[in-house]
Amino acid sequence: MIRAGIVGGTGYTGVELLRILALHQEVDVAVVTSRADAGVRVDAVYPSLRGYVDAVFTAPDVEALAACDVVFFATPNGTAMLMAEQLLARGVKVIDLSADFRLQDAKEWSQWYGMEHACPDLIGEAVYGLPEVNREGIKTARLIACPGCYPTSVQLGFLPLLEQGLIDADHLIADVKSGVSGAGRKAELATLMSECGESFKAYAVPGHRHLPEIRQGLHAATGKPVGLTFVPHLTPMIRGIHATLYGRLQADVQDLQALYEQRYRNEVFVDVLPNGAHADTRSVRGSNRCQIAIHQPQGGNTVVVLSVIDNLVKGASGQAVQNMNLMFGLEEDLGLRTVALYP
Ligand SMILES: NC(=O)C1=CN([C@@H]2O[C@H](COP(=O)(O)OP(=O)(O)OC[C@H]3O[C@@H](n4cnc5c(N)ncnc54)[C@H](OP(=O)(O)O)[C@@H]3O)[C@@H](O)[C@H]2O)C=CC1
Ligand SMILES: CC(=O)N[C@@H](CCC(=O)OP(=O)(O)O)C(=O)O
Numbered sequence: 001m002i003r004a005g006i007v008g009g010t011g012y013t014g015v016e017l018l019r020i021l022a023l024h025q026e027v028d029v030a031v032v033t034s035r036a037d038a039g040v041r042v043d044a045v046y047p048s049l050r051g052y053v054d055a056v057f058t059a060p061d062v063e064a065l066a067a068c069d070v071v072f073f074a075t076p077n078g079t080a081m082l083m084a085e086q087l088l089a090r091g092v093k094v095i096d097l098s099a100d101f102r103l104q105d106a107k108e109w110s111q112w113y114g115m116e117h118a119c120p121d122l123i124g125e126a127v128y129g130l131p132e133v134n135r136e137g138i139k140t141a142r143l144i145a146c147p148g149c150y151p152t153s154v155q156l157g158f159l160p161l162l163e164q165g166l167i168d169a170d171h172l173i174a175d176v177k178s179g180v181s182g183a184g185r186k187a188e189l190a191t192l193m194s195e196c197g198e199s200f201k202a203y204a205v206p207g208h209r210h211l212p213e214i215r216q217g218l219h220a221a222t223g224k225p226v227g228l229t230f231v232p233h234l235t236p237m238i239r240g241i242h243a244t245l246y247g248r249l250q251a252d253v254q255d256l257q258a259l260y261e262q263r264y265r266n267e268v269f270v271d272v273l274p275n276g277a278h279a280d281t282r283s284v285r286g287s288n289r290c291q292i293a294i295h296q297p298q299g300g301n302t303v304v305v306l307s308v309i310d311n312l313v314k315g316a317s318g319q320a321v322q323n324m325n326l327m328f329g330l331e332e333d334l335g336l337r338t339v340a341l342y343p
Pocket of ligand 2: 097183
């Protein structure tokens with residue numbers, strides 16, 4: 001059995017990791033941390049896990065975590081980078097759900113995240129955990145930087161077109177909506193029901209910290225810097241990301257549908273919907289799938305891609321477990337064979 005540790009087990013991505021790993025036949029959750037709930041049983045905080053997780057929250061402690069085979073960081077940005085080096089030195093694999101190792105340029109990371117990086121030397125070693133792009137690198141990695149939720153939906157949606165050079169990479173638009181669990185479990189005015197319920201708004205239009213991450217991934221796909229307008233929105237739903245992506249075709253493409261089906265034909269977690277479909281977040285809720293629909297309105301030269309994920313699953317904890325499966329030579333979908341909750 002793989003001994004797993006979770007730092008930040010009381011947060012939304014932490015409890016989602018617990019939900020998935022509770023039924024993963026190759027994993028034993030050995031350590032789960034919370035500073036606020038140290039000493040409290042996991043199933044006392046989350047009764048949904050009664051009978052599935054027999055563990056008590058402990059304060060984060062490198063010695064206890066070093067006894068694990070793999071440690072997931074489901075913590076705010078700036079936390080994993082303080083412990084990753086020590087754990088790696090002790091032979092522990094690290095899967096970081098936060099943004100600490102996502103950007104390859106430490107200076108750019110500091111500008112967007114407003115802090116100095118604690119271990120810039122490790123950034124080059126980290127493998128960006130998007131299996132549909134980096135599967136081979138993930139298999140041999142010691143340190144995984146899990147993609148952000150918005151970046152997962154946007155990259156999977158744009159990749160087939162950019163890899164083939166079919167759209168103008170200087171003028172990409174990603175208009176993306178997120179449910180409120182994307183903001184985490186901590187109390188915040190903006191995510192109170194009376195603030196965000198019955199309402200809908202864009203935010204961070206001048207620049208969101210996922211912009212450089214998306215640009216980095218799309219640059220790698222197309223081989224040159226991309227021009228991207230990314231506008232995130234907060235919607236009054238709990239889970240889900242809906243990305244509406246726009247690109248200007250610069251070549252005559254016979255069959256966009258076939259292009260997407262071909263690109264993702266071997267991807268168990270990317271589902272290209274039939275021609276003319278409209279993807280909805282409800283159909284991926286609780287599952288590790290990204291569903292994609294492709295449109296070319298009125299046969300013009302603008303392509304519209306709809307890409308949906310559950311931010312807590314394919315956008316975070318499910319993708320983290322997908323990465324773990326690859327790192328440990330397991331079947332990629334072990335523990336992740338779930339059908340979305342509906343309605
Ligand atoms: N929510 C989402 O949809 C997604 C989130 N992410 C990223 O995943 C990470 C976790 O997000 P989320 O679960 O939403 O966050 P939450 O705010 O819901 O949970 C954070 C967790 O981290 C713990 N924690 C906070 N500060 C520290 C610290 N300094 N040291 C150790 N533990 C700490 C908290 O417990 P305690 O304070 O008791 O220790 C809590 O368990 C973030 O980096 C987020 O950006 C990525 C993709 C999607
Ligand atoms: C709705 C909402 O508030 N979403 C978050 C996305 C946070 C997130 O998941 O951030 P990382 O992927 O970088 O860790 C935000 O915009 O800050």
